[in-house]
Amino acid sequence: MNYKVVNKNNVKYIEFASEVWKLSSEQDVVDCISICMENDVYTIMFHSNVLSEDFFNLKTRIAGMALQKFINYHVKVAVIIENEEKLNDRFKEMIMESNKGNNFRTFKDTAEAESWISKL
Numbered sequence: 001m002n003y004k005v006v007n008k009n010n011v012k013y014i015e016f017a018s019e020v021w022k023l024s025s026e027q028d029v030v031d032c033i034s035i036c037m038e039n040d041v042y043t044i045m046f047h048s049n050v051l052s053e054d055f056f057n058l059k060t061r062i063a064g065m066a067l068q069k070f071i072n073y074h075v076k077v078a079v080i081i082e083n084e085e086k087l088n089d090r091f092k093e094m095i096m097e098s099n100k101g102n103n104f105r106t107f108k109d110t111a112e113a114e115s116w117i118s119k120l
Contacts, residue, residue: 001031005039011118013043013078016050024052029066033073043076043117045110051079058090067104076120077104078113 002018014035016023023029023046036042054060070077084092084106098104102120107113 001028001035003035005041006045008114009118011043011114012039012041013045013114013117014039014041015045015047017047018050021050022052022055023050023066024054024062026062026065026069029069033069033075036073036075042074043078043120044070045078045080045113045117048079048081048083056087056091058088058094063091063094067098071103076102076117078117079104079106080108080110080113081106082108084108 001016001021003014003016006013006015014032016032023032032044036044052062055062055066058064067077081087084095087095095106099106105113105116107116
């Protein structure tokens with residue numbers, strides 16, 4: 001699992017950006033939460049290449065389970081999705097709904113995500 005703790009303008013978050021590791025199971029979500037606890041940082045930034053194809057397929061229930069676990073453990077999540085056209089309609093609906101809250105949001109680039117994170 002490739003991650004780094006980013007400290008930008010006195011705001012910390014954990015960034016996952018890996019070409020090899022993919023978030024694809026409940027254990028992966030638990031591991032991400034454990035990393036937050038170990039570092040005392042409860043904000044995560046995922047790049048879409050870190051999320052498995054199953055994450056984007058709502059039938060697998062991985063995305064829903066992940067969101068619920070992150071909410072339960074008070075972990076805020078920003079996801080960078082540069083090309084939303086590739087996403088299916090059901091996942092886009094979920095994104096629109098989750099973007100209304102302050103727990104899980106999607107952004108087109110890192111700068112937008114960091115702006116949101118800095119206001120948490």
